[in-house]
Amino acid sequence: MFKKFMASVLMLLGAIEGASGKEKADLVIRGAAIVDVASGKLVEGRAIAVANGEIVAVEDDKAIDRSFQAAQTVDASGQYVIPGLWDMHVHFGGGEALVEENKDLLPIYLAYGVTTVRDCAADISAHVLRWRDEVASGTLVGPSIYTSGPKLEGPKPLWKGTIEVDSPAEVDAALDRLQAMRVDFVKITDNTLRPEIFLYALKAAKARGLRTSAHIPYALTVEQAIAGGLSSVEHGDYLIKAGSTAEAQISRDYADKKLSYAEASDKLVDTFDPTLARTEFRKLARYGLFVTPTQNMGRILAYLDREDHSKDPALALIGPGLRETYNWRVERAAKADAAAVERRHREYELSATLLPLMRDAGITILAGTDAGYLNSFNYPGQGLHDELARFVESGLTPVEALRTSVINGPRFLGRQARYGAIAPGKAADIVLLGANPLTSIAATRDIRAVVRAGTLFDRAALDALLAQARDKAAKSVTEIK
Numbered sequence: 001m002f003k004k005f006m007a008s009v010l011m012l013l014g015a016i017e018g019a020s021g022k023e024k025a026d027l028v029i030r031g032a033a034i035v036d037v038a039s040g041k042l043v044e045g046r047a048i049a050v051a052n053g054e055i056v057a058v059e060d061d062k063a064i065d066r067s068f069q070a071a072q073t074v075d076a077s078g079q080y081v082i083p084g085l086w087d088m089h090v091h092f093g094g095g096e097a098l099v100e101e102n103k104d105l106l107p108i109y110l111a112y113g114v115t116t117v118r119d120c121a122a123d124i125s126a127h128v129l130r131w132r133d134e135v136a137s138g139t140l141v142g143p144s145i146y147t148s149g150p151k152l153e154g155p156k157p158l159w160k161g162t163i164e165v166d167s168p169a170e171v172d173a174a175l176d177r178l179q180a181m182r183v184d185f186v187k188i189t190d191n192t193l194r195p196e197i198f199l200y201a202l203k204a205a206k207a208r209g210l211r212t213s214a215h216i217p218y219a220l221t222v223e224q225a226i227a228g229g230l231s232s233v234e235h236g237d238y239l240i241k242a243g244s245t246a247e248a249q250i251s252r253d254y255a256d257k258k259l260s261y262a263e264a265s266d267k268l269v270d271t272f273d274p275t276l277a278r279t280e281f282r283k284l285a286r287y288g289l290f291v292t293p294t295q296n297m298g299r300i301l302a303y304l305d306r307e308d309h310s311k312d313p314a315l316a317l318i319g320p321g322l323r324e325t326y327n328w329r330v331e332r333a334a335k336a337d338a339a340a341v342e343r344r345h346r347e348y349e350l351s352a353t354l355l356p357l358m359r360d361a362g363i364t365i366l367a368g369t370d371a372g373y374l375n376s377f378n379y380p381g382q383g384l385h386d387e388l389a390r391f392v393e394s395g396l397t398p399v400e401a402l403r404t405s406v407i408n409g410p411r412f413l414g415r416q417a418r419y420g421a422i423a424p425g426k427a428a429d430i431v432l433l434g435a436n437p438l439t440s441i442a443a444t445r446d447i448r449a450v451v452r453a454g455t456l457f458d459r460a461a462l463d464a465l466l467a468q469a470r471d472k473a474a475k476s477v478t479e480i481k
Protein backbone atom coordinates (compact mmCIF):
# COMPACT_ATOMS: atom_id res chain seq x y z
CA MET A 1 0.00 0.00 0.00
CA PHE A 2 2.75 2.42 1.08
CA LYS A 3 4.82 1.41 -1.95
CA LYS A 4 1.86 2.20 -4.21
CA PHE A 5 1.41 5.56 -2.53
CA MET A 6 5.10 6.41 -2.94
CA ALA A 7 4.94 5.39 -6.60
CA SER A 8 2.09 7.82 -7.21
CA VAL A 9 3.93 10.62 -5.40
CA LEU A 10 7.01 9.98 -7.53
CA MET A 11 4.91 9.95 -10.70
CA LEU A 12 3.35 13.26 -9.71
CA LEU A 13 6.78 14.77 -8.98
CA GLY A 14 8.03 13.41 -12.29
CA ALA A 15 5.32 15.30 -14.12
CA ILE A 16 6.51 18.59 -12.63
CA GLU A 17 9.57 20.31 -14.05
CA GLY A 18 12.11 20.86 -11.27
CA ALA A 19 13.24 24.44 -11.86
CA SER A 20 10.28 25.97 -13.66
CA GLY A 21 7.65 24.23 -11.55
CA LYS A 22 5.75 23.70 -14.77
CA GLU A 23 3.77 20.63 -15.69
CA LYS A 24 5.00 18.69 -18.74
CA ALA A 25 2.82 18.57 -21.85
CA ASP A 26 3.56 16.50 -24.94
CA LEU A 27 1.91 19.10 -27.13
CA VAL A 28 0.53 22.60 -26.81
CA ILE A 29 -1.67 24.08 -29.55
CA ARG A 30 -1.68 27.89 -29.22
CA GLY A 31 -3.85 30.67 -30.55
CA ALA A 32 -6.69 28.45 -31.73
CA ALA A 33 -10.37 29.22 -32.18
CA ILE A 34 -12.16 26.26 -30.65
CA VAL A 35 -15.45 25.13 -32.13
CA ASP A 36 -17.75 24.09 -29.29
CA VAL A 37 -19.79 21.66 -31.34
CA ALA A 38 -22.41 21.13 -28.61
CA SER A 39 -23.35 24.83 -28.33
CA GLY A 40 -22.35 25.89 -31.84
CA LYS A 41 -20.21 28.70 -30.40
CA LEU A 42 -16.66 29.70 -31.23
CA VAL A 43 -14.21 30.25 -28.36
CA GLU A 44 -11.26 32.25 -29.65
CA GLY A 45 -7.68 32.69 -28.46
CA ARG A 46 -7.36 29.39 -26.64
CA ALA A 47 -4.42 27.09 -26.04
CA ILE A 48 -4.81 23.34 -25.63
CA ALA A 49 -2.36 21.29 -23.58
CA VAL A 50 -2.09 17.57 -24.37
CA ALA A 51 -0.35 14.91 -22.28
CA ASN A 52 -0.48 11.11 -22.49
CA GLY A 53 -3.07 11.11 -25.26
CA GLU A 54 -5.45 13.32 -23.33
CA ILE A 55 -6.42 17.00 -23.33
CA VAL A 56 -5.25 18.20 -19.90
CA ALA A 57 -6.02 21.92 -20.08
CA VAL A 58 -7.76 24.49 -22.28
CA GLU A 59 -7.06 28.09 -21.28
CA ASP A 60 -5.80 31.30 -22.81
CA ASP A 61 -2.29 31.17 -24.27
CA LYS A 62 -0.65 32.98 -21.35
CA ALA A 63 -2.17 30.74 -18.69
CA ILE A 64 -1.05 27.63 -20.58
CA ASP A 65 2.47 29.08 -21.01
CA ARG A 66 2.64 29.74 -17.27
CA SER A 67 1.55 26.20 -16.34
CA PHE A 68 3.04 23.94 -19.01
CA GLN A 69 6.42 23.05 -20.42
CA ALA A 70 5.61 21.75 -23.91
CA ALA A 71 7.70 19.16 -25.76
CA GLN A 72 6.08 20.36 -29.00
CA THR A 73 4.16 23.54 -29.79
CA VAL A 74 1.86 24.31 -32.71
CA ASP A 75 0.84 27.83 -33.64
CA ALA A 76 -2.79 27.54 -34.69
CA SER A 77 -3.60 31.22 -34.96
CA GLY A 78 -6.19 31.79 -37.64
CA GLN A 79 -7.19 28.13 -37.46
CA TYR A 80 -10.32 26.39 -36.15
CA VAL A 81 -10.21 23.37 -33.89
CA ILE A 82 -12.79 20.59 -33.82
CA PRO A 83 -12.76 17.15 -32.17
CA GLY A 84 -11.66 14.30 -34.45
CA LEU A 85 -14.33 13.11 -36.89
CA TRP A 86 -16.20 9.81 -36.47
CA ASP A 87 -17.35 7.72 -39.45
CA MET A 88 -20.10 5.54 -38.01
CA HIS A 89 -20.49 3.14 -40.92
CA VAL A 90 -17.49 1.65 -42.70
CA HIS A 91 -16.56 -1.84 -43.88
CA PHE A 92 -13.28 -3.68 -44.00
CA GLY A 93 -13.73 -6.68 -46.28
CA GLY A 94 -13.41 -8.48 -49.57
CA GLY A 95 -11.79 -11.68 -48.37
CA GLU A 96 -8.36 -12.77 -47.14
CA ALA A 97 -6.67 -11.63 -50.38
CA LEU A 98 -7.60 -8.02 -49.59
CA VAL A 99 -6.55 -7.91 -45.93
CA GLU A 100 -3.46 -5.76 -46.60
CA GLU A 101 -5.35 -3.37 -48.87
CA ASN A 102 -7.93 -2.91 -46.11
CA LYS A 103 -5.23 -2.32 -43.53
CA ASP A 104 -3.73 0.33 -45.83
CA LEU A 105 -6.99 2.29 -45.56
CA LEU A 106 -6.36 3.08 -41.89
CA PRO A 107 -3.84 5.94 -42.44
CA ILE A 108 -6.10 7.36 -45.18
CA TYR A 109 -8.88 7.83 -42.63
CA LEU A 110 -6.45 9.73 -40.39
CA ALA A 111 -5.26 11.91 -43.26
CA TYR A 112 -8.88 13.04 -43.70
CA GLY A 113 -9.35 13.84 -40.01
CA VAL A 114 -11.37 10.70 -39.27
CA THR A 115 -10.03 9.58 -35.89
CA THR A 116 -12.68 6.91 -35.17
CA VAL A 117 -14.53 4.44 -37.39
CA ARG A 118 -17.37 2.05 -36.63
CA ASP A 119 -16.94 -1.13 -38.69
CA CYS A 120 -20.34 -2.59 -39.58
CA ALA A 121 -19.23 -6.14 -40.41
CA ALA A 122 -17.83 -7.99 -43.40
CA ASP A 123 -15.70 -11.08 -43.99
CA ILE A 124 -12.31 -10.33 -42.35
CA SER A 125 -13.48 -9.77 -38.77
CA ALA A 126 -10.56 -11.52 -37.06
CA HIS A 127 -8.15 -9.03 -38.66
CA VAL A 128 -10.33 -6.02 -37.82
CA LEU A 129 -10.57 -7.12 -34.19
CA ARG A 130 -6.77 -7.38 -34.07
CA TRP A 131 -6.31 -3.93 -35.69
CA ARG A 132 -8.74 -2.48 -33.15
CA ASP A 133 -6.54 -3.70 -30.32
CA GLU A 134 -3.29 -2.70 -32.06
CA VAL A 135 -4.54 0.85 -32.71
CA ALA A 136 -5.68 1.08 -29.08
CA SER A 137 -2.25 0.00 -27.81
CA GLY A 138 -0.47 2.39 -30.19
CA THR A 139 1.33 -0.25 -32.30
CA LEU A 140 -0.74 0.50 -35.44
CA VAL A 141 -1.32 3.95 -36.97
CA GLY A 142 -4.99 4.54 -37.67
CA PRO A 143 -8.33 5.65 -36.32
CA SER A 144 -9.86 4.04 -33.24
CA ILE A 145 -11.96 1.12 -34.40
CA TYR A 146 -15.26 -0.07 -33.00
CA THR A 147 -16.48 -3.23 -34.66
CA SER A 148 -19.47 -5.54 -34.73
CA GLY A 149 -17.37 -8.55 -35.70
CA PRO A 150 -19.27 -10.89 -38.06
CA LYS A 151 -22.91 -9.98 -38.52
CA LEU A 152 -25.97 -12.12 -37.93
CA GLU A 153 -27.85 -13.36 -41.00
CA GLY A 154 -30.23 -16.12 -42.00
CA PRO A 155 -29.18 -19.37 -43.75
CA LYS A 156 -27.03 -19.09 -46.92
CA PRO A 157 -27.17 -15.30 -47.36
CA LEU A 158 -25.70 -13.23 -50.18
CA TRP A 159 -23.08 -11.82 -47.77
CA LYS A 160 -19.92 -13.67 -46.81
CA GLY A 161 -18.43 -13.96 -43.33
CA THR A 162 -21.74 -13.93 -41.46
CA ILE A 163 -22.97 -16.04 -38.55
CA GLU A 164 -26.02 -17.85 -39.89
CA VAL A 165 -28.90 -18.13 -37.43
CA ASP A 166 -32.30 -19.71 -37.94
CA SER A 167 -33.52 -20.44 -34.40
CA PRO A 168 -33.40 -18.77 -30.96
CA ALA A 169 -30.81 -21.33 -29.81
CA GLU A 170 -28.55 -20.42 -32.74
CA VAL A 171 -28.96 -16.72 -31.92
CA ASP A 172 -27.96 -17.38 -28.30
CA ALA A 173 -24.88 -19.34 -29.42
CA ALA A 174 -23.96 -16.58 -31.91
CA LEU A 175 -24.20 -13.90 -29.22
CA ASP A 176 -22.00 -16.05 -26.94
CA ARG A 177 -19.41 -16.13 -29.73
CA LEU A 178 -19.63 -12.38 -30.37
CA GLN A 179 -19.26 -11.60 -26.67
CA ALA A 180 -16.22 -13.86 -26.50
CA MET A 181 -14.74 -11.73 -29.34
CA ARG A 182 -15.49 -8.58 -27.28
CA VAL A 183 -17.40 -6.95 -30.13
CA ASP A 184 -18.57 -3.37 -29.62
CA PHE A 185 -22.11 -3.88 -30.94
CA VAL A 186 -24.11 -6.42 -32.95
CA LYS A 187 -24.89 -5.96 -36.66
CA ILE A 188 -27.89 -7.74 -38.18
CA THR A 189 -29.02 -7.85 -41.81
CA ASP A 190 -32.00 -9.61 -43.32
CA ASN A 191 -31.00 -11.01 -46.69
CA THR A 192 -32.32 -14.42 -45.59
CA LEU A 193 -33.02 -13.86 -41.89
CA ARG A 194 -36.57 -14.65 -40.80
CA PRO A 195 -38.37 -11.66 -39.19
CA GLU A 196 -39.19 -13.58 -36.01
CA ILE A 197 -35.53 -14.55 -35.58
CA PHE A 198 -34.58 -10.92 -36.22
CA LEU A 199 -36.89 -9.83 -33.40
CA TYR A 200 -35.56 -12.57 -31.11
CA ALA A 201 -31.97 -11.42 -31.81
CA LEU A 202 -32.84 -7.81 -30.87
CA LYS A 203 -34.41 -8.95 -27.61
CA ALA A 204 -31.58 -11.33 -26.74
CA ALA A 205 -28.86 -8.76 -27.53
CA LYS A 206 -30.61 -6.12 -25.46
CA ALA A 207 -30.92 -8.52 -22.52
CA ARG A 208 -27.12 -8.89 -22.64
CA GLY A 209 -26.60 -5.12 -22.77
CA LEU A 210 -25.41 -5.21 -26.40
CA ARG A 211 -26.32 -2.42 -28.81
CA THR A 212 -27.73 -3.49 -32.18
CA SER A 213 -27.48 -1.97 -35.63
CA ALA A 214 -29.49 -3.34 -38.52
CA HIS A 215 -31.32 -3.25 -41.80
CA ILE A 216 -35.07 -3.65 -41.18
CA PRO A 217 -36.86 -6.69 -42.63
CA TYR A 218 -39.58 -5.53 -45.03
CA ALA A 219 -42.05 -7.91 -43.43
CA LEU A 220 -41.92 -5.87 -40.22
CA THR A 221 -43.06 -2.31 -39.67
CA VAL A 222 -40.26 0.05 -38.65
CA GLU A 223 -41.90 0.56 -35.27
CA GLN A 224 -42.03 -3.22 -34.67
CA ALA A 225 -38.25 -3.33 -35.14
CA ILE A 226 -37.52 -0.30 -33.00
CA ALA A 227 -39.93 -1.36 -30.25
CA GLY A 228 -38.21 -4.74 -30.43
CA GLY A 229 -35.04 -3.08 -29.15
CA LEU A 230 -33.08 -2.01 -32.23
CA SER A 231 -30.52 0.72 -31.39
CA SER A 232 -29.64 2.03 -34.86
CA VAL A 233 -31.13 1.77 -38.33
CA GLU A 234 -28.54 1.63 -41.10
CA HIS A 235 -29.52 3.49 -44.28
CA GLY A 236 -32.10 6.28 -44.16
CA ASP A 237 -34.36 4.91 -46.89
CA TYR A 238 -35.87 2.47 -44.36
CA LEU A 239 -37.46 5.54 -42.80
CA ILE A 240 -39.56 6.04 -45.96
CA LYS A 241 -41.40 2.93 -44.83
CA ALA A 242 -42.28 4.48 -41.47
CA GLY A 243 -43.90 7.42 -43.30
CA SER A 244 -46.04 5.31 -45.64
CA THR A 245 -49.82 5.44 -45.13
CA ALA A 246 -49.95 1.77 -46.15
CA GLU A 247 -46.94 0.48 -44.20
CA ALA A 248 -48.72 -2.31 -42.30
CA GLN A 249 -50.51 -3.60 -45.42
CA ILE A 250 -47.37 -3.49 -47.58
CA SER A 251 -45.40 -5.29 -44.85
CA ARG A 252 -48.06 -8.05 -44.70
CA ASP A 253 -48.24 -8.37 -48.47
CA TYR A 254 -44.47 -8.63 -48.68
CA ALA A 255 -44.45 -11.26 -45.89
CA ASP A 256 -47.16 -13.22 -47.77
CA LYS A 257 -45.07 -12.95 -50.97
CA LYS A 258 -47.81 -10.98 -52.74
CA LEU A 259 -45.24 -8.25 -53.45
CA SER A 260 -41.62 -8.46 -54.54
CA TYR A 261 -39.02 -6.29 -52.82
CA ALA A 262 -39.00 -3.80 -55.72
CA GLU A 263 -42.82 -3.66 -55.82
CA ALA A 264 -43.01 -3.12 -52.08
CA SER A 265 -40.45 -0.32 -52.14
CA ASP A 266 -42.26 1.34 -55.05
CA LYS A 267 -45.54 1.25 -53.16
CA LEU A 268 -43.85 2.68 -50.06
CA VAL A 269 -42.52 5.63 -52.05
CA ASP A 270 -45.96 6.17 -53.64
CA THR A 271 -47.74 6.15 -50.29
CA PHE A 272 -45.25 8.28 -48.37
CA ASP A 273 -46.87 11.17 -46.51
CA PRO A 274 -44.62 13.79 -44.86
CA THR A 275 -47.24 14.72 -42.26
CA LEU A 276 -47.62 11.11 -41.19
CA ALA A 277 -43.82 10.76 -41.25
CA ARG A 278 -43.46 13.60 -38.72
CA THR A 279 -45.85 11.85 -36.33
CA GLU A 280 -44.27 8.42 -36.82
CA PHE A 281 -40.70 9.76 -36.47
CA ARG A 282 -41.64 11.37 -33.14
CA LYS A 283 -42.89 7.97 -31.95
CA LEU A 284 -39.62 6.32 -33.05
CA ALA A 285 -37.55 9.06 -31.40
CA ARG A 286 -39.11 8.19 -28.04
CA TYR A 287 -37.32 4.83 -28.19
CA GLY A 288 -33.98 6.69 -28.39
CA LEU A 289 -33.45 5.67 -32.00
CA PHE A 290 -30.25 6.40 -33.96
CA VAL A 291 -30.30 6.45 -37.77
CA THR A 292 -27.26 6.35 -40.07
CA PRO A 293 -28.65 7.73 -43.36
CA THR A 294 -25.56 6.82 -45.51
CA GLN A 295 -26.97 9.48 -47.79
CA ASN A 296 -23.93 10.05 -49.95
CA MET A 297 -23.85 6.32 -50.70
CA GLY A 298 -27.52 6.47 -51.71
CA ARG A 299 -26.76 9.44 -53.94
CA ILE A 300 -23.81 7.76 -55.66
CA LEU A 301 -25.69 4.51 -56.32
CA ALA A 302 -28.84 6.26 -57.51
CA TYR A 303 -26.96 8.28 -60.11
CA LEU A 304 -24.45 5.73 -61.42
CA ASP A 305 -26.38 5.94 -64.72
CA ARG A 306 -25.26 9.49 -65.43
CA GLU A 307 -22.14 10.15 -63.36
CA ASP A 308 -18.74 8.91 -64.44
CA HIS A 309 -16.39 8.19 -61.52
CA SER A 310 -13.57 6.66 -63.51
CA LYS A 311 -11.45 9.84 -63.15
CA ASP A 312 -12.03 10.36 -59.41
CA PRO A 313 -8.62 11.29 -57.92
CA ALA A 314 -9.38 9.29 -54.76
CA LEU A 315 -9.33 6.05 -56.80
CA ALA A 316 -5.52 6.30 -56.78
CA LEU A 317 -5.45 5.92 -52.99
CA ILE A 318 -7.04 2.49 -52.76
CA GLY A 319 -5.67 -0.85 -53.86
CA PRO A 320 -6.63 -2.59 -57.12
CA GLY A 321 -8.42 -5.43 -55.33
CA LEU A 322 -10.72 -3.01 -53.55
CA ARG A 323 -11.24 -1.03 -56.78
CA GLU A 324 -12.22 -4.30 -58.45
CA THR A 325 -14.99 -4.85 -55.86
CA TYR A 326 -16.52 -1.54 -56.99
CA ASN A 327 -17.48 -3.11 -60.33
CA TRP A 328 -20.20 -5.23 -58.76
CA ARG A 329 -22.55 -2.29 -58.23
CA VAL A 330 -21.51 -0.59 -61.48
CA GLU A 331 -22.37 -3.70 -63.47
CA ARG A 332 -25.63 -4.15 -61.58
CA ALA A 333 -26.57 -0.52 -62.27
CA ALA A 334 -25.72 -0.87 -65.98
CA LYS A 335 -28.25 -3.73 -66.25
CA ALA A 336 -31.09 -1.63 -64.83
CA ASP A 337 -33.80 -0.55 -67.29
CA ALA A 338 -35.08 3.03 -67.56
CA ALA A 339 -37.93 2.38 -65.13
CA ALA A 340 -35.54 0.98 -62.51
CA VAL A 341 -33.21 3.97 -62.93
CA GLU A 342 -36.13 6.36 -62.56
CA ARG A 343 -37.25 4.47 -59.43
CA ARG A 344 -33.79 4.77 -57.89
CA HIS A 345 -33.68 8.53 -58.51
CA ARG A 346 -37.13 8.98 -57.01
CA GLU A 347 -36.32 6.93 -53.94
CA TYR A 348 -33.08 8.82 -53.34
CA GLU A 349 -34.69 12.25 -53.75
CA LEU A 350 -37.41 11.26 -51.29
CA SER A 351 -34.94 9.85 -48.76
CA ALA A 352 -32.95 13.11 -48.91
CA THR A 353 -36.05 15.01 -47.70
CA LEU A 354 -36.26 12.87 -44.56
CA LEU A 355 -33.24 14.35 -42.80
CA PRO A 356 -34.86 17.56 -41.46
CA LEU A 357 -37.94 15.55 -40.50
CA MET A 358 -35.79 13.16 -38.46
CA ARG A 359 -33.96 16.06 -36.81
CA ASP A 360 -37.20 17.87 -35.93
CA ALA A 361 -38.65 14.67 -34.47
CA GLY A 362 -35.62 14.13 -32.21
CA ILE A 363 -34.16 11.07 -33.93
CA THR A 364 -30.39 11.01 -33.42
CA ILE A 365 -28.63 11.14 -36.80
CA LEU A 366 -25.25 9.46 -37.26
CA ALA A 367 -22.69 10.36 -39.93
CA GLY A 368 -21.64 7.16 -41.64
CA THR A 369 -20.42 6.55 -45.16
CA ASP A 370 -20.62 2.81 -45.93
CA ALA A 371 -17.09 3.25 -47.34
CA GLY A 372 -14.96 0.19 -47.92
CA TYR A 373 -15.19 -2.70 -50.32
CA LEU A 374 -18.18 -3.09 -52.70
CA ASN A 375 -19.63 0.37 -52.12
CA SER A 376 -18.43 2.05 -55.26
CA PHE A 377 -16.77 5.48 -55.24
CA ASN A 378 -17.63 6.18 -51.62
CA TYR A 379 -14.07 6.78 -50.55
CA PRO A 380 -12.55 6.10 -47.13
CA GLY A 381 -11.94 9.43 -45.37
CA GLN A 382 -13.17 11.71 -48.13
CA GLY A 383 -16.60 10.07 -47.98
CA LEU A 384 -17.23 11.40 -44.48
CA HIS A 385 -16.80 14.99 -45.70
CA ASP A 386 -19.08 14.19 -48.65
CA GLU A 387 -21.68 12.85 -46.20
CA LEU A 388 -21.55 15.98 -44.02
CA ALA A 389 -21.93 18.12 -47.16
CA ARG A 390 -25.00 16.06 -48.21
CA PHE A 391 -26.51 16.61 -44.75
CA VAL A 392 -26.17 20.38 -45.13
CA GLU A 393 -27.50 20.22 -48.70
CA SER A 394 -30.55 18.38 -47.29
CA GLY A 395 -31.29 20.97 -44.64
CA LEU A 396 -29.09 20.52 -41.58
CA THR A 397 -27.02 23.50 -40.45
CA PRO A 398 -23.23 23.02 -40.51
CA VAL A 399 -23.08 22.60 -36.73
CA GLU A 400 -25.92 20.06 -36.80
CA ALA A 401 -23.97 18.15 -39.42
CA LEU A 402 -20.82 18.23 -37.24
CA ARG A 403 -22.81 16.90 -34.26
CA THR A 404 -23.88 13.81 -36.21
CA SER A 405 -20.21 12.83 -36.35
CA VAL A 406 -18.33 14.15 -33.31
CA ILE A 407 -21.10 14.07 -30.66
CA ASN A 408 -23.65 11.49 -31.80
CA GLY A 409 -20.95 8.98 -32.84
CA PRO A 410 -19.48 8.68 -29.33
CA ARG A 411 -22.99 8.74 -27.82
CA PHE A 412 -24.05 5.67 -29.78
CA LEU A 413 -21.13 3.74 -28.31
CA GLY A 414 -21.52 5.13 -24.79
CA ARG A 415 -18.23 7.06 -25.09
CA GLN A 416 -19.57 10.61 -24.70
CA ALA A 417 -17.62 11.24 -21.48
CA ARG A 418 -14.34 10.77 -23.35
CA TYR A 419 -15.15 12.38 -26.72
CA GLY A 420 -17.19 15.12 -28.38
CA ALA A 421 -15.44 18.30 -27.20
CA ILE A 422 -12.10 20.05 -26.86
CA ALA A 423 -11.98 20.03 -23.07
CA PRO A 424 -9.86 18.68 -20.21
CA GLY A 425 -10.36 14.95 -19.67
CA LYS A 426 -11.29 14.29 -23.31
CA ALA A 427 -9.19 12.12 -25.62
CA ALA A 428 -6.68 14.14 -27.63
CA ASP A 429 -8.28 13.42 -31.02
CA ILE A 430 -8.24 16.85 -32.64
CA VAL A 431 -8.51 18.34 -36.13
CA LEU A 432 -7.13 21.78 -37.04
CA LEU A 433 -8.95 23.51 -39.90
CA GLY A 434 -8.00 26.45 -42.09
CA ALA A 435 -11.56 27.83 -42.16
CA ASN A 436 -14.60 28.07 -39.90
CA PRO A 437 -16.84 24.97 -40.22
CA LEU A 438 -19.73 26.78 -38.50
CA THR A 439 -19.92 29.07 -41.54
CA SER A 440 -19.37 26.47 -44.22
CA ILE A 441 -19.21 22.70 -43.82
CA ALA A 442 -16.68 22.59 -46.69
CA ALA A 443 -14.16 23.86 -44.10
CA THR A 444 -13.85 20.30 -42.69
CA ARG A 445 -11.91 19.45 -45.87
CA ASP A 446 -9.34 22.20 -45.21
CA ILE A 447 -7.27 20.14 -42.77
CA ARG A 448 -4.05 21.71 -41.46
CA ALA A 449 -3.19 19.07 -38.86
CA VAL A 450 -4.64 16.06 -37.05
CA VAL A 451 -3.88 14.95 -33.52
CA ARG A 452 -4.64 11.31 -32.91
CA ALA A 453 -4.39 10.02 -29.31
CA GLY A 454 -1.95 12.87 -28.60
CA THR A 455 0.30 12.35 -31.63
CA LEU A 456 0.55 15.32 -33.99
CA PHE A 457 0.35 14.84 -37.77
CA ASP A 458 1.01 18.19 -39.40
CA ARG A 459 0.01 18.81 -43.04
CA ALA A 460 3.32 17.43 -44.30
CA ALA A 461 2.86 14.25 -42.25
CA LEU A 462 -0.71 13.84 -43.50
CA ASP A 463 0.44 14.33 -47.09
CA ALA A 464 3.12 11.70 -46.49
CA LEU A 465 0.42 9.24 -45.36
CA LEU A 466 -1.52 9.91 -48.56
CA ALA A 467 1.60 9.63 -50.73
CA GLN A 468 2.38 6.29 -49.08
CA ALA A 469 -1.17 5.08 -49.76
CA ARG A 470 -0.83 6.15 -53.42
CA ASP A 471 2.51 4.33 -53.73
CA LYS A 472 1.13 1.14 -52.22
CA ALA A 473 -1.99 1.25 -54.41
CA ALA A 474 0.12 1.75 -57.54
CA LYS A 475 2.62 -0.95 -56.58
CA SER A 476 -0.06 -3.55 -56.07
CA VAL A 477 -1.30 -2.91 -59.63
CA THR A 478 2.02 -4.01 -61.10
CA GLU A 479 2.19 -6.92 -58.67
CA ILE A 480 -1.19 -8.13 -59.86
CA LYS A 481 -0.16 -7.77 -63.51
Ligand SMILES: [Zn+2]
Nearest residue numbers: 089091120370
Ligand atom coordinates in the same frame (compact mmCIF):
# COMPACT_ATOMS: atom_id res chain seq x y z
ZN1 LIG B 1 -22.83 -1.06 -44.85
